[in-house]
Amino acid sequence: MQKASRLMLAVSFVSIFLLSACNPKEDTINIGAATYTETKIMAAVYKELIEDRTDIQVDITPDLLSTSLILKALDRGDLDMSLMYSGMIYNNFFPVKTTTDREEVLSQAKKGFNKYYDMKWFDPLGFENTYALTVREDLAKQRGLEKISDLKKSEENMKFGVDSSWMERPTDGYPAFKKAYGVTFKRTYPMDVNLVYEAAASKKMDVVLAYSTDPRLLQYNLKTLKDDRKFFPPYDASILARNDTLKKHPELTEILNTLTGKIDEKTMTSLNYQVDIEHRSERDVAREYLVQQGLLDDKEES
């Protein structure tokens, strides 16, 4: 008894000491991630990179419901950085010009976030995760659907499953979509974006709006219709980070630039595939990728 309680006391002292040793204010940064896998994998990738090359401890806050929630948390300083997509500037954050030109969207993102939020929009990583209007392969064949404007003939009896956030998007949401393509579906079903893939596969929905790098498009054999009127703006993935975090840890900028232009859509989809379909952990997938790229030593830290 005596021994056990003394041991307990020792353990609690040690843990208090350890807890106070890693002072969260000084050397911790927090990466935000959204509800879908890709942002979590990228958060894990940067966590591994940063912890490998600096003494900074990295926390990840996953499953944040939307980019505007992430941005608010970044703005408050609860988060230090997160993966973002250039097309998200059309989300009412600051005044923007409507365009689908890749370079122009990117430069608006860089300038806008610097000016209005004091944050740095890094150069794109190399992949795009845009909206993809998709249908089941058999339905596409049966109705001869290749591009979005082909829907014009048969949309009136089609059920349309969409990401809840898309419905209200001011410049590239449903109202604008109806105008651009002249297509109005029989009914729309806004839902969590992670549910649309199975909803399409199980014929609950006829058309769904998916994310283009999601591996479930491959898993369920869904066909993406071509955006023939160039309606959707580009959604190039970049890191967005607070300027004061970068100032406090100047070494971060270089680390955050290591992957610039290195990850294409195929790579990202396959990383997503390993997590979503093969059920591996984001951390393992992230580490393996970095080791393959020669950016990280193979040995597991103790």
Added chain:
Amino acid sequence: MNMITEYITFLKERYPDILARTGEHLIIVGSAVILGCIVAISTAIILTRFKDGFASSLSFGLANIFQTIPSIALLAMLIPLLGVGRNPAILALFLYSLLPLLRNTYSGIKEVDSNIIEAARGMGYSSFQRLWKIELPLARPYILSGIRLTTVYIISWTTLAAIVGAGGLGDLIIAGMANNNNFLIFTGTVSAIILALAADLILGFISKDRTIKE
């Protein structure tokens, strides 16, 4: 001031949507609560007929378990069974409505003075007559307050149904959160509150009205 005029313009522009979402919301709440009433009240009546407590503790236990499943988890579990849309939402909310309805009906009937029942039996009332003419009328305030309580909280929980494609006022809140649109969040929230208050008021009025007359 500027914000108020902006909000009024927003309402003018969007009221068909807001009404449609409110309608969906009411359909989900109504179906869940009505189904819940049918199942829970009749189960409770049957349970009061059993002498030993095994059947009732089993049913209460079951209803209690449904109540403790986190709502997101319940929705997630129902998707493989029922897919997306209105059905999984209604089923989930129906399961949540069971416990308070069951408990109130059961204890309402149990609370009826056994002397009254005895007197009715003496007057030659059949079991069904006792139930219909004595037990249910006397238990009515309990049952109605159960329905009132259940309806109010199901109205607020229905906002969650939006994540599985069931529609309702939750759509406005989630879309507002995603697009940095506070008008949408505000409208969705306030409409849900108004619905809940109205339901509370109406059901409260119904239960009072009848008890005074009797």
